[in-house]
Amino acid sequence: MNAALSQTPPAAVGTAIELRSVTKVFQTGTAGSVTALDEVSLAIRDNEFFTLLGPSGCGKTTLLRLIAGFEQVTRGDILLFGDDVAGLPPHKRPINTVFQHYALFPHMTVAENVAFGLRMLRRNKAEIRRTVETMLTLVKMPDLGERKSSQLSGGQQQRVALARALANHPRVLLLDEPLSALDLKLRQEMRLELKTLQRETGITFIFVTHDQEEALTMSDRIAVLQAGRIQQVGTPDAIYEHPANPFVANFMGETNLLSAVLGTVERDMIRCQLEGGAEVLARPVGTKAAGCRVTLSLRPERIVLTADPGSGLAGRITDCLYRGTDTSYRVKLERGPELQVYEQNVADHSHGMSVGDSVRALIAPGAARILVG
Amino acid sequence: MMAGPRTFDLKRYPGFGFIAAVCLGLLYLPLFVLVFFSFNERRSVSNWSEFSLDWYAKALANDAIRQAATNSFLVATVATISATILATAAALATTRVPRFRGLTGCYAVINSPLMVPEIVTAVALLSFLSLIGLELGVGNVMIAHTVFCLPFAYLPIRARLHGMDTALEQAAADLYADPVQTFRHVTLPMLMPGIVAGAALAFVISLDDFIITQMVASAGATTLPVYIYSQVRMGVTPEVNAVSSMLLGVSIVIVSLAVLLRKKETT
Numbered sequence: 179m180n181a182a183l184s185q186t187p188p189a190a191v192g193t194a195i196e197l198r199s200v201t202k203v204f205q206t207g208t209a210g211s212v213t214a215l216d217e218v219s220l221a222i223r224d225n226e227f228f229t230l231l232g233p234s235g236c237g238k239t240t241l242l243r244l245i246a247g248f249e250q251v252t253r254g255d256i257l258l259f260g261d262d263v264a265g266l267p268p269h270k271r272p273i274n275t276v277f278q279h280y281a282l283f284p285h286m287t288v289a290e291n292v293a294f295g296l297r298m299l300r301r302n303k304a305e306i307r308r309t310v311e312t313m314l315t316l317v318k319m320p321d322l323g324e325r326k327s328s329q330l331s332g333g334q335q336q337r338v339a340l341a342r343a344l345a346n347h348p349r350v351l352l353l354d355e356p357l358s359a360l361d362l363k364l365r366q367e368m369r370l371e372l373k374t375l376q377r378e379t380g381i382t383f384i385f386v387t388h389d390q391e392e393a394l395t396m397s398d399r400i401a402v403l404q405a406g407r408i409q410q411v412g413t414p415d416a417i418y419e420h421p422a423n424p425f426v427a428n429f430m431g432e433t434n435l436l437s438a439v440l441g442t443v444e445r446d447m448i449r450c451q452l453e454g455g456a457e458v459l460a461r462p463v464g465t466k467a468a469g470c471r472v473t474l475s476l477r478p479e480r481i482v483l484t485a486d487p488g489s490g491l492a493g494r495i496t497d498c499l500y501r502g503t504d505t506s507y508r509v510k511l512e513r514g515p516e517l518q519v520y521e522q523n524v525a526d527h528s529h530g531m532s533v534g535d536s537v538r539a540l541i542a543p544g545a546a547r548i549l550v551g
Numbered sequence: 552m553m554a555g556p557r558t559f560d561l562k563r564y565p566g567f568g569f570i571a572a573v574c575l576g577l578l579y580l581p582l583f584v585l586v587f588f589s590f591n592e593r594r595s596v597s598n599w600s601e602f603s604l605d606w607y608a609k610a611l612a613n614d615a616i617r618q619a620a621t622n623s624f625l626v627a628t629v630a631t632i633s634a635t636i637l638a639t640a641a642a643l644a645t646t647r648v649p650r651f652r653g654l655t656g657c658y659a660v661i662n663s664p665l666m667v668p669e670i671v672t673a674v675a676l677l678s679f680l681s682l683i684g685l686e687l688g689v690g691n692v693m694i695a696h697t698v699f700c701l702p703f704a705y706l707p708i709r710a711r712l713h714g715m716d717t718a719l720e721q722a723a724a725d726l727y728a729d730p731v732q733t734f735r736h737v738t739l740p741m742l743m744p745g746i747v748a749g750a751a752l753a754f755v756i757s758l759d760d761f762i763i764t765q766m767v768a769s770a771g772a773t774t775l776p777v778y779i780y781s782q783v784r785m786g787v788t789p790e791v792n793a794v795s796s797m798l799l800g801v802s803i804v805i806v807s808l809a810v811l812l813r814k815k816e817t818t
Contacts, residue, residue: 248721268724269733281722285740294736295726346726 192259194350194382195222195245200254202240202406214240216406217254222384223399224259224349227376229385231393232403233429238386241403242352245384247271259349269298274343275352279359280335282327288314288338289323295346313341316375333364340375350382357392369396390430394418402426423549427475434476434517436546440468447543450474456491456514459543463550473549478520480545483507483537490538493517498533507531509539582799589792596787606789607797616794618771619778622689626764626774627757630696631704635750637697638704639742646712647720662706664699672699673766680767689772692764696757703756704749711745712738744813751809755802 202215215237222228230238243249244256247268256263263271274295282291289310296306314320317337322330327338336356343351353372357365373396376383387393393400394414402409402417402425410422421427424435438458441449447459450472460474484490496516497508500523507519517539531537561567588596592603610616641661645654664672676695685691719741723733761776768777775798782791 246725248724267729268721269727269729273725275722275725277718277722279716279718281716281718283719283722283737283741294723294728298723298727298729298732298736342726 192224193221193257194224194226194259195384196220196255196257196260197241198255198257200241200244200256201252202237202244202249203252214406215244218403218406218408220401220408220411222382224382225380227373227383227385227396227398229387229393229397229400230403231387231390231400231429233388236403237406238388238403239354242275242354242384242386245350246273246275246352272348273350273352274346274348275354276336276339276343276356278354278356280339280356282330282335282338282342284326284328286327287323288319288325288327288330291327291338292323292342292345294342299346309345313345316344317341332360333368336360336368340372344375344379344381348381350384353383353385355387356385357387358389365392372396394430402429404429420547421475421549424473424475427547427549432478432518434474434478434515435549436474436476436515438472438474440470440472440548442468448548450546450548452511452514454511454514456511458491458541458546460546460548461544463548474546475549476517476541476546478506478518479504479522480542481509481517481519482540483509483519483521483531484540485531485535486538488538490540493537493539495531495533495535495537498531509537511539585792586796586799589789589796591789591792594788596789596792606793610790610793610797613790615773616775616778619773619775622692622772623758623775626689626692626696627754629693630700630757631750631754633693633697634700634704634753635708635746638701638708638749638753639746641701641705642709642712642745643738646709647717662702665702669699669762673763676763677766686769688769692768692772692774695763695767696760699760699763700753700757704753707748707752708742708745711742711748715741747809747812751805754805758798758802 197218197220200215200218201213204212204214206212218237218241230241232238240249244251245258247263247266247270250265258271258273283294286294292310292313293306296309301309310323311320314323317340319334319337319341322334327335330338336359339356356372357368360368369392372383372385385393385396397414399411399413400417401411404425410417410426412420417426418430421430421433427433427435436452438450438452441451441457443449443462444459446461448462449457450460451457452474458474458476482490491511491514493509493511493514495507496510497506499506502523504520504522507521508516509519510516519539588599589606590602590604591599592605593600645657645661659666676698680691680694685694687694715738719737720733723737724730728736759776760774761780764774765777765780768774773781775794779791779794779798782788
């Protein structure tokens with residue numbers, strides 16, 4: 179986790195939101211309680227596209243609701259540009275939200291929806307009209323201002339929700355799984371648009387999602403949450419390449435989690451002996467010395483299969499699944515565990531390998547990561 | 552909606568048409584007879600002679616009827632407005648708060664006028680009002696009507712609020728609306744169909760009430776149903792039919808308006 183943090187560049191600008199040991203406990207029924215967030219500390223920078231990523235029930239939405247002001251913390255502090263916002267109701271926070279199901283006002287037109295925040299702030303009519311026009315153009319819906327929000331498609335509602343939130347020029351925009359209700363193509367399109375919008379407006383985006391691909395493609399930094407705790411914070415590549423623990427490694431894409439025993443150090447690599455005797459080379463981490471039992475994460479796309487018997491680890495293909503852009507193999511090592519391997523289909527029938535074939539698995543030194551957690 | 556060949560269709564059951572006809576007949580034949588004889592030229596409500604509007608003219612010219620009708624509308628209007636306001640507040644208080652112990656008890660208390668036999672409410676109100684010495688004439692009737700109209704206004708409003716996504720109110724708060732603005736610009740407009748339905752129901756219930764009004768109304772505070780009853784005791788004339796028909800007409804118009812308004816709101 180420290181390694182991941184140190185890889186991100188130092189903040190050029192200020193901190194937008196700082197969470198200090200934030201804990202949220204929900205009372206359930208008469209006696210029980212659920213700890214949704216447990217001592218979460220986090221600093222989100224100004225102008226950053228920051229993603230809260232985790233499976234459902236991990237506490238990410240609760241965190242968003244605490245920042246928006248819909249819930250109050252049980253313990254800890256939330257600082258907004260340095261000011262403690264404890265007890266401040268939602269309407270007094272310079273933050274706007276794009277809700278998961280958009281929450282557009284069905285009794286108003288699109289333009290009235292977008293104008294709502296500015297009307298509440300008692301801006302003058304000319305300014306409101308101008309801003310509404312700008313915003314609808316920004317989200318590529320310039321001519322739909324007079325429509326009722328109930329007459330819009332899902333994608334259009336999404337854009338209106340975005341325009342409505344951005345119209346107030348908030349310093350922080352919260353997005354609660356805004357793409358989850360859209361179909362795949364539209365979702366991919368909106369990813370790019372959101373990212374562009376964030377860069378152009380310079381507003382701090384805090385984006386909540388359970389979709390790791392969304393998080394990887396859009397974020398400047400990601401915080402991975404699980405069971406109310408932050409597992410890792412870092413840039414997308416730092417989190418993908420150097421997961422802090424088995425949970426992060428598994429949640430961010432697919433991986434082979436292998437138990438190994440550390441051996442001798444060889445130049446800048448350390449020998450890791452897998453169960454069965456096969457060895458791979460990994461970068462040493464921290465104080466772990468020879469004889470230590472560790473877990474390795476080895477991404478399936480980092481393993482190369484070859485028929486050439488002169489190199490790599492010997493194994494046999496036990497399963498083969500064609501997936502279009504790549505083929506997914508399962509390879510049982512002769513002196514080791516079974517591995518998941520992805521091979522890009524760069525040519526017709528790239529390898530011509532099938533179940534039962536003997537193969538060699540090439541694993542580059544350092545491809546396997548020692549997990550610290 | 553077209554029912555597919557395999558879907559359950561009550562209409563195909565033997566005897567359905569007969570039972571439906573009997574039920575509808577029981578419901579509407581008496582009303583039809585009542586309205587029919589209000590147009591009778593002669594002073595009989597069972598022997599038809601020829602068409603005439605004389606009884607309507609006579610009823611409209613009758614000072615006692617006009618006084619009773621004025622009272623009825625005054626009482627219904629005031630009771631509807633107060634009951635609807637109270638019901639809206641009660642609906643907000645029972646849906647927009649975290650669940651608390653005794654919430655079910657609250658529902659029961661608010662809806663008790665529906666459960667308590669009307670004659671009991673009537674006697675209770677009569678003795679209570681005389682106990683505290685309140686003698687406001689029509690005012691007493693208005694208070695009594697507000698009491699029993701409350702649940703009729705409450706139920707549709709609560710149903711509407713219950714089905715309303717709280718995310719809308721959160722969105723308003725997120726967009727800088729304070730609680731009062733949120734209520735005015737989001738909750739209230741969204742709630743309007745429920746309020747219209749509740750108010751219409753309350754108005755019709757108040758307009759048609761007899762038992763409680765009979766107990767509570769002092770001389771001069773007579774409403775239309777109470778007047779009709781006093782006339783019927785002296786024998787039914789087509790004049791009573793005419794007044795009843797007009798009362799029926801007003802009720803139908805109000806309920807239809809409420810239905811139309813709701814339709815317009817939802818489309």
